[in-house]
Amino acid sequence: xxxxxxxxxxxxxxxxxxxxxxxxxxxxxxxxxxxxxxxxxxxxxxxxxxxxxxxxxxxxxxxxxxxxxxxxxxxxxxxxxxxxxxxxxxxxxxxxxxxxxxxxxxxxxxxxxxxxxxxxxxxxxxxxxxxxxxxxxxxxxxxxxxxxxxxxxxxxxxxxxxxxxxxxxxxxxxxxxxxxxxxxxxxxxxxxxxxxxxxxxxxxxxxxxxxxxxxxxxxxxxxxx
Amino acid sequence: xxxxxxxxxxxxxxxxxxxxxxxxxxxxxxxxxxxxxxxxxxxxxxxxxxxxxxxxxxxxxxxxxxxxxxxxxxxxxxxxxxxxxxxxxxxxxxxxxxxxxxxxxxxxxxxxxxxxxxxxxxxxxxxxxxxxxxxxxxxxxxxxxxxxxxxxxxxxxxxxxxxxxxxxxxxxxxxxxxxxxxxxxxxxxxxxxxxxxxxxxxxxxxxxxxxxxxxxxxxxxxxxxxxxxxxxxxxxxxxxxx
Numbered sequence: 001x002x003x004x005x006x007x008x009x010x011x012x013x014x015x016x017x018x019x020x021x022x023x024x025x026x027x028x029x030x031x032x033x034x035x036x037x038x039x040x041x042x043x044x045x046x047x048x049x050x051x052x053x054x055x056x057x058x059x060x061x062x063x064x065x066x067x068x069x070x071x072x073x074x075x076x077x078x079x080x081x082x083x084x085x086x087x088x089x090x091x092x093x094x095x096x097x098x099x100x101x102x103x104x105x106x107x108x109x110x111x112x113x114x115x116x117x118x119x120x121x122x123x124x125x126x127x128x129x130x131x132x133x134x135x136x137x138x139x140x141x142x143x144x145x146x147x148x149x150x151x152x153x154x155x156x157x158x159x160x161x162x163x164x165x166x167x168x169x170x171x172x173x174x175x176x177x178x179x180x181x182x183x184x185x186x187x188x189x190x191x192x193x194x195x196x197x198x199x200x201x202x203x204x205x206x207x208x209x210x211x212x213x214x215x216x217x218x219x220x221x222x223x224x225x
Numbered sequence: 226x227x228x229x230x231x232x233x234x235x236x237x238x239x240x241x242x243x244x245x246x247x248x249x250x251x252x253x254x255x256x257x258x259x260x261x262x263x264x265x266x267x268x269x270x271x272x273x274x275x276x277x278x279x280x281x282x283x284x285x286x287x288x289x290x291x292x293x294x295x296x297x298x299x300x301x302x303x304x305x306x307x308x309x310x311x312x313x314x315x316x317x318x319x320x321x322x323x324x325x326x327x328x329x330x331x332x333x334x335x336x337x338x339x340x341x342x343x344x345x346x347x348x349x350x351x352x353x354x355x356x357x358x359x360x361x362x363x364x365x366x367x368x369x370x371x372x373x374x375x376x377x378x379x380x381x382x383x384x385x386x387x388x389x390x391x392x393x394x395x396x397x398x399x400x401x402x403x404x405x406x407x408x409x410x411x412x413x414x415x416x417x418x419x420x421x422x423x424x425x426x427x428x429x430x431x432x433x434x435x436x437x438x439x440x441x442x443x444x445x446x447x448x449x450x451x452x453x454x455x456x457x458x459x460x461x462x463x464x465x466x467x
Binding site: 004005007030031047048049051075076128129130131132133138139140141142143144145146147148149150152153154155159160161162163164165166168169170171172173174175177178185187189192201202203208210211212213214217 | 313315318331333335368373377379391394400406415440457
């Protein structure tokens with residue numbers, strides 16, 4: 001999993017640590033959010049849904065343990081990996097953090113490469129949320145992409161596009177040029193002739209104009225003169 | 226191309242229409258066999274006897290569409306089968322195509338259309354071979370926008386799995402839009418996606434389908450957060466149960 005689509009949240013009352021972690025990750029991940037307390041960290045997490053959270057265990061007012069306990073009660077945050085770091089060198093602190101759901105424990109002072117490796121591993125080990133739509137009720141969507149028209153005649157034209165269009169399927173094209181001879185009144189249909197690969201991953205698709213009206217023909221013939 | 230004169234089979238209920246069509250085609254050096262009865266037409270119809278079939282129909286009853294289906298069944302999938310009709314109703318025209326028509330000509334049948342459309346089917350196999358064009362390929366391209374329908378199979382935190390009959394080129398950024406997409410992304414406009422992978426998808430109906438994974442623009446952190454928020458609000462359905 002590449003990190004460049006990942007968003008992190010770092011929670012630490014020490015602003016030097018926040019600046020350090022931000023500097024380490026700012027060119028590696030999509031975005032680094034930061035917060036200086038458990039309360040503000042929870043707000044940021046609920047609003048921005050980061051993929052991974054790093055929290056310092058040793059903070060005034062509320063500790064990192066409190067963050068782990070509170071986030072376990074918030075469904076949208078519960079499954080997100082949390083790395084804890086701290087200067088506390090006690091085994092029971094580690095056990096307590098892991099028991100509360102921390103994915104990993106990192107001792108301060110933190111080495112940048114080590115931190116990146118830990119984050120990368122936590123992301124790799126994570127199951128990202130996904131939703132599969134019911135097979136008999138898939139929502140529709142439309143992709144729009146620039147294309148070009150070449151070699152047009154009364155029969156149809158070649159369409160250069162980043163698609164190999166399905167044979168004998170109706171297609172929808174928006175074009176002022178086609179509108180100028182009312183071609184939008186015809187049905188545009190991919191012919192059965194093979195789509196030829198063109199430059200840079202594009203295809204030349206042959207498009208037939210079905211149901212040409214005489215008005216269209218006159219406009220086309222007028223244009224040809 | 227056949228070594229003999231190409232032959233066109235023509236059916237029409239109207240004697241006058243058949244006669245006019247015969248005259249026009251024969252003047253162009255195209256041999257014609259004409260029929261006034263659908264049964265006679267179908268009885269004589271055979272892919273080895275003709276290069277093209279032209280059927281003139283009113284398209285006001287189901288039997289007309291049944292006739293098209295029967296003709297296509299005899300001709301096989303490749304033979305050109307033109308339907309001639311007065312309607313400009315796209316729904317009806319689409320029905321003729323679904324029934325097996327290769328093309329639809331709106332009456333009256335102009336000579337220019339015979340010289341171009343029919344000549345194309347009779348004399349060459351592809352637009353690529355046609356010399357006289359409105360936009361020569363070498364003169365540059367006319368810009369257009371292609372709209373391609375997809376179905377959304379799955380959404381995850383980074384993108385969507387989409388299905389289509391059309392194969393998209395990998396690595397191309399495009400705009401994706403629908404009411405569902407706007408709900409997922411929280412945006413009131415089309416969203417930019419990049420197809421990072423494509424594959425052939427198996428279909429229960431045997432139809433060719435292609436899958437593609439379209440990644441969201443990860444630099445749009447608001448959009449990415451909206452997607453994660455939308456996912457966290459869904460009851461997660463595993464692939465097996467979907």
